[in-house]
Amino acid sequence: MSKQVQVHGALFLVALIYGSNYSIAKEVMPVYVGPYGLIVIRVVAAAIFFGIFSRLVTKEKIVGWADNLRAILCGLTGIAINQLCFFGGLNLTSPINAALLMVIVPIIVLLFSAILLRERVSLRKVAGIVLACLGAFLLIYTSRTGTSTGNMLGDLLIILNAVSFGLYLVLVKPLMQKYNAFTIVSRIFTVGAFIVVPFGWKQVSAPDYSSFPVEIWLALVYMVIAVTIIAYLFNTWALRYANPSLVGAYIYLQPLLAIFIAIGFGKDVFTLQKGIYALLIFAGVYLVSRTRQAVAEQ
Structure with a gap:
């Protein structure tokens, strides 16, 4: 299996x-656990897992003032701000609004890549982003119902989350070219855990966990194993071989896959329009992936 297929498979998952x-x-x-309490559960559990696993897999350490500072910034943007804003925003707004607003991530990534990494912004890449964004927007817009309502503060938090995650994808790229994926993920989750615990400690200690249904x-x-551990690990690994713009472009698949999941459970129907x-979404991702720096075969 080629490296390109592996990267796209990881990003699709x-x-x-x-x-x-x-x-x-x-x-x-917020019925069972508050949004910030949920973040503490996810981030602390992942930090413990990756901390133990990284010691078993590699003895590698991040060295140098510049790399350690970058790792701290990755923990701040990719874990703390990202998670706090996303779950805080999702708790207030609707899933439809959140999914719609998250499609700005590739645009943020493209801007930060051009500024910080001096990545060339080709016309093909711009066309791919515009095409995929159009497809995602139309898909979500036509899937909205009369009961789907947003919240201004929630929407603003989702936008801030998107900006933070886009910056993280750019910041972590140089680290992934130098260190093992487990080394990076372990460090950023440790940093993130120290930051999110003060925000969610009351919410994580308040619920009666014995009353939770199965x-x-x-x-x-x-959410701990798949959404936190597997997703972050695969995303971080993919950044070793793909540029941030390609990783960010896969955000457009989220609303599409969310609808497919709903169809599987009988909560939506597939139409020619969808x-x-x-x-449009797949065509946009294809155009972004076909740029020169999309996937480095190694």
Whole structure:
């Protein structure tokens, strides 16, 4: 299997996991666990897992003042600000609004890549982003219902989350070219855990966990193992071989996959219109992936 296929497979799995997270997280919060308490559970559990696993896999350490500072910034942008704003925003706004606003991530990545990494912004890449953004917008817009309402503060928090995550994808790229993926993920989750605990300690200690039904426990396990550990690890690994713009472009698949999941559970129907919008999304991702720096074969 070629490296390109592996990278796209990893990014597709991440998009699938994130696409399902919008609905699953809303089942848990705020009735069972508050948004910031949910973040503490996810981030602390992941920090412990990656801390132990990284010691078993590699003895590598991040060295140098510049790399350590970059790792701290990655923990701040990729874990703390990203998670606090996303779950705080999702708790207030609708999953549809959140998914729609998250499609600005590739645009943020493209801007930060051009500024910080001096990545060349080709016309093909711009066309791919515009095409995929159009498909995602139309897909989500036509899927809205009369009961789907947003919240201004929630929407603003989702936008801030998108900006923070886009910056993280750019900041972590140089580290991934020098260190093992487990070394990077372990450090950024450790940094993130120290920051999010003060925000969510009251919410994580308030619930009566013994009263949780089985499906809520399964949702919590899924969000820790899949949404947090697997998704971050695969995303970080993919950045070793793909540029940030390609990784960011896969955000457009999230609303598409979310609808497919809903169809599988009988909560939505597939139409020709949705099929056309899906083709726009895939075409946009293809154009971004076909740029010169999209995937480095190694």
